[in-house]
Amino acid sequence: MTVQDIRAFNRFYTGLIGALDYGRRLYAPYTLTESRVLYELAHAPSLDAADLRGLLGLDAGYLSRILNRFEEAGLIARGPSESDPRRRRVTLTAAGQETAALLDERAQDTIGALLDGVAPGDRSRLAEAMRTIQDILGEEKRPEGGVGLREPLPGELGWIVQRNAALYTAEYGWNAEYEGLVARIVADFAEDHDPHLERVWIAELAGRPVGCVMCVRDDAPGTARLRLLLVEPEARGHGVGDRLVRAVIDFARGAGYRDLVLWTNDVLSSARRLYLRHGFVLGTEKPHRSFGKDLVGQDWRLELHGPGD
Structure with a gap:
């Protein structure tokens, strides 16, 4: 070129x-x-x-x-x-x-x-071409020292499990039950995922991983699920969480999903403010006992395409 x-x-x-x-x-x-x-x-x-x-x-x-x-x-x-x-x-x-x-x-x-x-058979090619341009030339390619998003390197799926377990234990006192949940989510992705419909991002700052997020197919037709959003404490305030959530939204929209959903807990106040800022709407709330704590689970939803899209 x-x-x-x-x-x-x-x-x-x-x-x-x-x-x-x-x-x-x-x-x-x-x-x-x-x-x-x-x-x-x-x-x-x-x-x-x-x-x-x-x-x-x-x-x-x-x-x-x-x-x-x-x-x-x-x-x-x-x-x-x-x-x-x-x-x-x-x-x-x-x-x-x-x-x-x-x-x-x-x-x-x-x-x-x-x-x-555009012929129906060409629409998927067009969407893929647009995603390719964004991936290669878009804002995910940041100069050295800035925040960048990329696919996980070998071993970094394990890093996602380790950092989730360590951070949520340190900040919220959650027990090993949460580490087991994260390990199952990551293992399911590693063993079987469609790269056109599912993806993991690692946020990198100053040459090292400082955050992650995952987009996977939900059980409901036409719905994607945001999972395992994490930002290291020292990287907060650099817009890492915003970039990770925006990456999931853009990917899910480009992949043709109609809705993007997520499940979180009310104690994660910073994450909830982030979801609100990106247009997610709180649906249901339900108390539960998990990870050694009494929590209130929350289901959030973002409509990606209007009727008739």
């Missing part, structure tokens, strides 16, 4: 995007960046301004001007963050939710029209 190959692809893709937004009605009356801000707020209802800057790579002053315009138009409300009083939480108002839904409906219809012209 040469530089000219990439430039040719860029010209093609830019032209395709321009054709999709013919007449500039897709985002009107907002800019593309403003529409992206509305999208993130609609899909992660507990974001603050710092989260938005990180997600979208925006200048602080530019984002502030956008949020000021949205607030004046009655699209957002700002208040103190529940997790950090130094931050300001940004939430959509009812009018903001309606606006975001309208923009999302336009995008769904536009992409749906594009896919109507």
